[in-house]
Amino acid sequence: MSPVECSFRPMACELNYLSNSDGSAFLKQGDEGQLIRLFINKTCESALLTSLHPSTMIQISIEELEDNGSLLACILNSSCLALINSGLAMKYTFAAVCCMIDEESNNIILDPNTLHLKKAKAVFTFVFDSVKKELITCQSNGSFKEEELLTSIKKCREAVHHIFEFYRDMVKQYATAI
Amino acid sequence: MEVAVDDIVMPGDKLKPIEKVGSKKKVILGPGLRTDGEDVYTTKAGILKKRLAIYYVDCHQKRYIPSQGENVVGVVTQKAGDLFKVDIGASEPAVLSYLAFEGSSKRNRPDVQVGDIVYAKLAVAGKYMESELVCVDSFGKKGKLGVLSPEGMMFSCSLNLVRKVLKPDYPLLKLLSEELKYEVAVGMNGKIWIKSKNSVQDTIAIANAILASEYTMPSEYPSLRNSIMKALTVLR
Numbered sequence: 001m002s003p004v005e006c007s008f009r010p011m012a013c014e015l016n017y018l019s020n021s022d023g024s025a026f027l028k029q030g031d032e033g034q035l036i037r038l039f040i041n042k043t044c045e046s047a048l049l050t051s052l053h054p055s056t057m058i059q060i061s062i063e064e065l066e067d068n069g070s071l072l073a074c075i076l077n078s079s080c081l082a083l084i085n086s087g088l089a090m091k092y093t094f095a096a097v098c099c100m101i102d103e104e105s106n107n108i109i110l111d112p113n114t115l116h117l118k119k120a121k122a123v124f125t126f127v128f129d130s131v132k133k134e135l136i137t138c139q140s141n142g143s144f145k146e147e148e149l150l151t152s153i154k155k156c157r158e159a160v161h162h163i164f165e166f167y168r169d170m171v172k173q174y175a176t177a178i
Numbered sequence: 179m180e181v182a183v184d185d186i187v188m189p190g191d192k193l194k195p196i197e198k199v200g201s202k203k204k205v206i207l208g209p210g211l212r213t214d215g216e217d218v219y220t221t222k223a224g225i226l227k228k229r230l231a232i233y234y235v236d237c238h239q240k241r242y243i244p245s246q247g248e249n250v251v252g253v254v255t256q257k258a259g260d261l262f263k264v265d266i267g268a269s270e271p272a273v274l275s276y277l278a279f280e281g282s283s284k285r286n287r288p289d290v291q292v293g294d295i296v297y298a299k300l301a302v303a304g305k306y307m308e309s310e311l312v313c314v315d316s317f318g319k320k321g322k323l324g325v326l327s328p329e330g331m332m333f334s335c336s337l338n339l340v341r342k343v344l345k346p347d348y349p350l351l352k353l354l355s356e357e358l359k360y361e362v363a364v365g366m367n368g369k370i371w372i373k374s375k376n377s378v379q380d381t382i383a384i385a386n387a388i389l390a391s392e393y394t395m396p397s398e399y400p401s402l403r404n405s406i407m408k409a410l411t412v413l414r
């Protein structure tokens with residue numbers, strides 16, 4: 001493997017996760033593990049109609065197999081698909097989009113891979129709901145200006161309907177198979 | 179997004195107006211739908227369907243939510259004084275009183291052990307309360323309910339398959355019964371118990387046939403049965 005291909009988060013802590021699986025999507029990248037759990041928790045809680053399930057635990061376990069950038073977005077999207085598949089009552093579905101700002105050109109790149117991320121000065125993950133396309137979760141990393149953040153949100157919001165269409169296609173495939 | 183009957187729906191979609199305001203027609207909102215003010219929204223992903231005046235979302239589901247009056251198959255996991263705890267695959271175990279068996283009294287306790295499989299009816303079910311099971315009907319008779327033989331096998335499947343199996347015109351069980359003798363208990367909670375009169379192989383073969391029927395067209399059931407029978411004759 002050439003040094004470029006090697007991901008800068010080389011330790012997929014899958015093994016560790018499996019041995020003490022406490023059920024939650026616990027993904028350790030430096031000190032980010034706890035944070036990711038919070039993101040998933042809050043995002044899913046906003047989408048679910050939790051009042052319909054009193055005294056019930058809803059457990060989302062996530063296992064990372066490969067990381068090629070935009071990991072948090074992928075995790076959130078997969079948990080949304082899992083919730084759809086489980087048939088839990090939801091107010092809306094949600095979709096996460098990752099984007100970054102290039103250090104040299106200041107361009108906004110959507111869904112960056114690990115190669116792109118090496119040249120990033122700021123990385124964002126935005127989560128939108130499917131009904132009003134409102135921002136429900138935002139994670140940022142790096143240094144950026146306010147207007148850069150706002151343009152990134154705008155760009156991601158325009159792109160997010162692709163993910164919602166993908167969800168609908170998936171549901172269509174499954175629903176017609178039965 | 180606005181959706182109509184027979185569309186693919188996602189959670190949060192809004193239904194197109196069903197009835198005009200002031201219409202006397204009754205409309206029933208089934209599973210997967212909720213009202214918010216004047217509008218009706220979906221809460222599940224699947225196909226929006228309508229039967230008579232009932233609107234509902236048809237979706238693939240494995241998670242069981244107890245509902246009163248449904249027959250379920252469960253495993254006794256604990257004996258707690260007068261009660262048995264039964265795992266029916268819901269978010270919490272259901273309770274089964276020892277008095278809820280035919281002919282049982284304080285002196286005459288039913289013989290139920292931890293690990294037994296029971297076929298019971300949900301007498302009480304609600305999201306705020308523990309579900310309660312009974313093994314008698316309203317006349318105090320057991321009917322088909324009660325402890326199932328330990329020689330059988332229980333397996334889990336999707337709720338859609340259970341509903342399919344319980345349809346009166348489900349042909350597979352009848353087709354299989356032409357060749358094999360068996361007992362079956364189908365729980366609405368996605369658990370099916372099967373016991374063949376002859377051998378363990380037969381039991382497993384029937385279970386596989388039922389599981390395969392989820393994604394098989396009813397017209398192909400005879401060939402499904404034939405392939406299963408062929409595999410069984412090889413084993414014998």
